[in-house]
Every structure is written in C-alpha cells, then in structure tokens.
Amino acid sequence: MQTDETPKAHPENLLGLIQDAHNGKIVLPEFQRSFVWGRESIEEFLASVLHGYFVGTFLMLDTSSTSPMFPFRPVEGLEYVNKQATLANPPTVRLVLDGQQRISSVFYALYAPDIPLRNAKHPYKFYLRLEPALEEDLDEAVVGVSVWERRRLAEIEGLVRDHRALPFTTLREPGKFYQWLLQEQQAWEGDAEEQIGHLFNRFQKFMVPVVALQPETGKDNIVNIFERINRTGVSLSLFDLAVARLYPKDLRLRELWQQFESKLLTESADLIKPEFLLKIIAIYQGKEPRKGNLLDVLDVLNKDDFMKAWTQAAEAIMMALARVRDAYGAFKPGWVPYTTLLVPLAVHLWELKHDAQAGEAAYRRLDAWYWGSVFTQRYDSAVDTKSYRDFVEMRRWLKEGTVPEWLGRLPSQEVDLNVDDPRSAVYKGLMCLIARRGAKDFVTGQPANLNDCHDDHIFPKALYQDKHPVDTVLNRSLISRETNRRKSDTKPSEFLQLCLAGHDYNEGQLLKTLETHFITRSAYEALKRDDFEAFITARAEAISQAVQECLKWRDEW
Numbered sequence: 001m002q003t004d005e006t007p008k009a010h011p012e013n014l015l016g017l018i019q020d021a022h023n024g025k026i027v028l029p030e031f032q033r034s035f036v037w038g039r040e041s042i043e044e045f046l047a048s049v050l051h052g053y054f055v056g057t058f059l060m061l062d063t064s065s066t067s068p069m070f071p072f073r074p075v076e077g078l079e080y081v082n083k084q085a086t087l088a089n090p091p092t093v094r095l096v097l098d099g100q101q102r103i104s105s106v107f108y109a110l111y112a113p114d115i116p117l118r119n120a121k122h123p124y125k126f127y128l129r130l131e132p133a134l135e136e137d138l139d140e141a142v143v144g145v146s147v148w149e150r151r152r153l154a155e156i157e158g159l160v161r162d163h164r165a166l167p168f169t170t171l172r173e174p175g176k177f178y179q180w181l182l183q184e185q186q187a188w189e190g191d192a193e194e195q196i197g198h199l200f201n202r203f204q205k206f207m208v209p210v211v212a213l214q215p216e217t218g219k220d221n222i223v224n225i226f227e228r229i230n231r232t233g234v235s236l237s238l239f240d241l242a243v244a245r246l247y248p249k250d251l252r253l254r255e256l257w258q259q260f261e262s263k264l265l266t267e268s269a270d271l272i273k274p275e276f277l278l279k280i281i282a283i284y285q286g287k288e289p290r291k292g293n294l295l296d297v298l299d300v301l302n303k304d305d306f307m308k309a310w311t312q313a314a315e316a317i318m319m320a321l322a323r324v325r326d327a328y329g330a331f332k333p334g335w336v337p338y339t340t341l342l343v344p345l346a347v348h349l350w351e352l353k354h355d356a357q358a359g360e361a362a363y364r365r366l367d368a369w370y371w372g373s374v375f376t377q378r379y380d381s382a383v384d385t386k387s388y389r390d391f392v393e394m395r396r397w398l399k400e401g402t403v404p405e406w407l408g409r410l411p412s413q414e415v416d417l418n419v420d421d422p423r424s425a426v427y428k429g430l431m432c433l434i435a436r437r438g439a440k441d442f443v444t445g446q447p448a449n450l451n452d453c454h455d456d457h458i459f460p461k462a463l464y465q466d467k468h469p470v471d472t473v474l475n476r477s478l479i480s481r482e483t484n485r486r487k488s489d490t491k492p493s494e495f496l497q498l499c500l501a502g503h504d505y506n507e508g509q510l511l512k513t514l515e516t517h518f519i520t521r522s523a524y525e526a527l528k529r530d531d532f533e534a535f536i537t538a539r540a541e542a543i544s545q546a547v548q549e550c551l552k553w554r555d556e557w
Contacts, residue, residue: 009057009209014049015172017058017208018106020094024085026060026103027072029095035076035104036118039144042105046126046168047138049106049206050199058099061213065093075104077113094212109144110172121421121471122148126168127156130188132382134195139290140382149424151416152377163187171203238291239274245295249303260314268321271333271342279343279387280313281306288388289343316346323349328370329432331450337374337425337432344387345370348394355398362398364553369394371550372407374429375415403553410551417540417547420471422455427473431455433546437516439478442495443486443502445513453478459532460489468532474539475532477517492527492535518542 020026037045048055063069072095079086096103108117109126116122124144133141143165145152159165163185170177177200181193188196243253257274264272278298279289285300287293301309320342324330336342348366352358369390373379379386393404419426441448456479461470468475479487487495496510503510514524523538 009211011207012058012210014106014206014208015110015204017103017210018110018172021075021103021107022078022082022085022111024074024078024082024093025090026094026096027074028076028100029061029070029072029097031070032096032100034118035101035108037101037105038117038119039124039146041101042109042117042124042126043142043144044139045102045105046109046142050128050133050138050142050203052202052206055102055208056099057209057211058102059097059211059213060099061095061097062092063095065089065091068093068095070095075107077104077108077111077115080113080115081111097213109168112167112169119423120146122146125153127160128166128168128171129156129159129382130164130166130196132385133199134192137290137385140385143381145380146421146424148419148421149377149380149416152380171200174200174204238294239278241295242274242278242298245298246306249306251303251306256310263318264321268333271321271336271339272317273339276317276343276346277310277313279384280316280346281309283343283347283388283391284309284312288384290384312350313346316350317342319349319353320346327367329434329436330428331432331435335428335432335435337428338379340383340387341370341373341379344390347387347391351395351398358398361553365397366394368410368551368553369404369407371429371547372410374425375547375551376406376410377425378406380425407553415544415547417474417543418469419473420469430473430543430547431476431478433543433550434478434517437518437546440513440516441480441483442499442513442517443483445503445509448478448480450478452481454481454484455479456484458527459492459530459535460487462489463491464532470532472536474536474543477519491530493530496524496527518546 017026045055061069066089072093074086107113108124112123112125114123117124124146126142126144129141129143131141132138143156145156147153156165160167163180164187166177166180170180178197181188181197181200239253239257246253253274257277260277261269261272275294278294281301282289282294282297285297287297298306323345324336324342330336348369352362352366355362373390390404393402396402397404415426417426417430421427435450439448439450439453440446455476457470458475458477459468459470464470486498490498499513500507500510503513511521511524514520518539519527520538520542523535523542526532526534526538
C-alpha cells in the first residue's frame, strides 16, 4: 500500500549511521553508482564535519532484507573490516538513496578498508594533524596519504608517534580516543587538551537531517525522488558565494570568469578553477588563501581595486600555465603534477616579472622551488598554508638570500622515484623531465610528437608482470603510437634490434636517442640481456642525477 504522508527530515547522529553501515544495517541499492570520491573530496567532507557545517540531507528507505524493494549491497570495504556483517541478515535494512558518497567516505576514513580509492592503485589512510586543528584550520588538518607513498606515510606516522596527529580510525571509538587523550599522550595539556576533546565531541555528536521513507512508499515514487535528487543536487560553491558577495559592488564575477575562460586553450580549461584567481588575490593582499579568508578579502576591496587585482591574477595564472608547459615539460594538462601548484607559481612569476633586479639566478631558484615541491610531493596536503608560506619565504629568499628551510634540506635527501601511480606528482614530474629532455622516437631517432605518445612499459607487462614490478615509472617512457604498436609485447632485446635497424645499425646514434629517455650505456646493456633488475638500477641512477640537477639553485652543489 502506498502512503500519502509527506516524508519529513529528522536529525540522526552521523557516526551512528556509519556504525549501522559497519553492522550491515545500512546498505546501498544496486542501482547506485560505486564509491567514486577521491582523496580531496573525502578530506573536504571530513573537514566540513569537524567544522560543524551543514553537509546536506540524507535520504533512506526502510525495507525488508528478505524481500527488499530493490536489490542491495553493503557499503564498499565492509567485507574487509567486518565480514560477519556481510553474512548477517537483519530483518530490516536501510537503503541509502541519497548520501552514499558521504557515508562511504566517513566509513572509509574511520575503518580504513584495504581497498584503493577511485583512480588509485593503493589504499589511503586519513589523519587529523593536531597543530592546524588547534588553530581551527581544519581544511589543512585533515590529510589523506596513500600507503604507497612511503616517505609521506612515514612522516605522518612520525607525527602520530609524537602525539601530534591522530589516525581517523582512533576517532571512531570514544574509549580508545579518551585513553589516548587522558593517559597516553603527553604533547598537549591545559587548554589544548580541552580543545582537542571539544573537537572530538563535535565530531562524535555531529547530527544530519535524515528523510526516512517507509516500506509502503511506492517504487515509482522512490525512483522519481532519487532522479530528482541526482538532477538538482548541486552544492553552492565558494565561487557562487563570491559572486553574491561582489554583486552589490557592481562587480559581475561570473561574467569576468567567463571572459577569462574564453582566453584559455580548450585543453587547459579543466586545469584552472575560478577559485584559483581568488586565491592569488588573497595572497597579494597578505592573506592565506583559505576558504575562510577569501570572502573577507573581497569585502575590503572596492570595485577598482578588485578589478586591478583580478587582472593581475588572470595574467599571473596564464604565465604559470605557459611555464609548466614550456619550461617544465607538462606538454598536456594531464601531466601537470599539481594543479594546486599553479597558484603559488603564478604569484612567484608575477613577483619576478615586476622585480627589476630579478635575473637568471632568481629564475633558477624558482625552478628549484617548483621541482622540489613536485619531487617531495609537498603540495599533497596543507596546500593553502604552504602557498602563502612559500610566497613569504620565496620573497625573503630572493631579496635577502635566506633559503627556505625545507628547500635547504633537499641536497641531503633522496627522492623516492619508485612510484607506479600515474596520478602521483613524482610520476608526472618524471614524465615531464623526459619530455623536457626532448624524448626522441626509439626507432627513427627523430623528435617525437609528444601529443601522440603513449606512457608505456619498456619491459612489457604481459611478459614480466609475474616476476617484476613492471608498473614502476622507472620502467616506463613516452613512446610514439606507431613505435609502441611495433614494439608490442616483444622482449627488450628483440625491440632493440628494431631500434638498431632504424638507426642504420649505428649503436652510437641509438645510444644518443636512448639518452633522451634517461637510458644510459649500462641501462642499454641491461636491455640487451633482458635484465630487468639491472635496467631499473641503472635508469634510477640516471634519473636521480637529473632530479638533483633540477633542484640546484647554486653552482657549488
């Protein structure tokens, strides 16, 4: 029987919903898409919860588990953390019609199932860094780290050992958290300890509005509701708020953005978000470009000042786009290691352009900052804080010669090049180095059309994946479409014969071509023997030297 009662929203505890998902009582209808949120989206949602922001309404359908209105499945990852719940059969379950990504995100952070996020090969763990949290900078406090990123994982685990960070898995159990806060940790006391307790309490007691549809609700009505939610569920962005904030000043921000966007190349349009220009303006005004600061910055600028700042920001971001393409090797937008790095890069370039004293040495320092940020994956977290801090420190370095502390440590640090995730900044950065080196076609020895190249294996995956980690970037390069087709799944020694023939059997000329891919004589000899281990070792040495060259800002290194 179909009910005529209008559904109403009632407050429910968010972590209670997550607990029910863990126990198999909250499930997902099969017609729902899979869990698709990435690291940044999860970080933003967790920060919103910690802030106590409104995060939208959830729509649930109560239904029998034995004869459900729709087939269902558990929340993704449940089988890894509570297999018994997947076998349990409670008489009634709640289907999530709207709120799946939000529930799955918090579940993923709190229970850390051993599954990768979308477009990633390895699982992520989520942490709360306590120093920025105590400053109420929660957007920077929440950090997700891939288990494959060994250096960053070791850094954050070091903070955990020093009681300066907490895994989100600790926040799911009050007993475990308070044992840590009141008995184990010794880093915080007094007001700081009390503030951490208040933050945890806010997280634990966070309430969300839930519309619970009854089993009597008609199937057609449910599908109609679901379709409407997914068609109209567009959240109000920071840019939308800025548009509204500037309207009384006779500033039409959306029109300004559309004018700027029309000047971008089509392939670059997805790289630049409207918020980037607002962040550049905030940095110009001496503010960290955090969400909370941006609207305040807009309030203090009159129309003329804002237009001047907007014009400068637009020019600066175009300079940054040109430099990552022409100087740093990002020949396609997808190869830009960090889109977020464009904001501080734009500010630095603007400063240098308008500094009459800035010469070659200044730009060499800028390059060292850029490559250092890429190869240490510096902009994986705390982006807004680092953008402003780097602006201040770079200005001091250029004017006073004071080297930023983190950059000064780089000569003694080894960069971890053994990455296999194409989304990693290190992976993209290394491919950009190959592009910058002038990657030549393996067979013809001519400059390759990079836009027509494939990022592919040198030791073919089909032949070597059972014995070797073939997906490492050290076993990949930019290979032209035609050459890649001819290479196919042949052994390196056989492919080299094809390459040698293409170079008129002149081994010296072939070696010059291979050098553009950081394949040295020793790496070449390993290819001739089909020796994967020796090849990776030799190529890692060559690429490491190239990385160190990128990090130089003075000749005496």
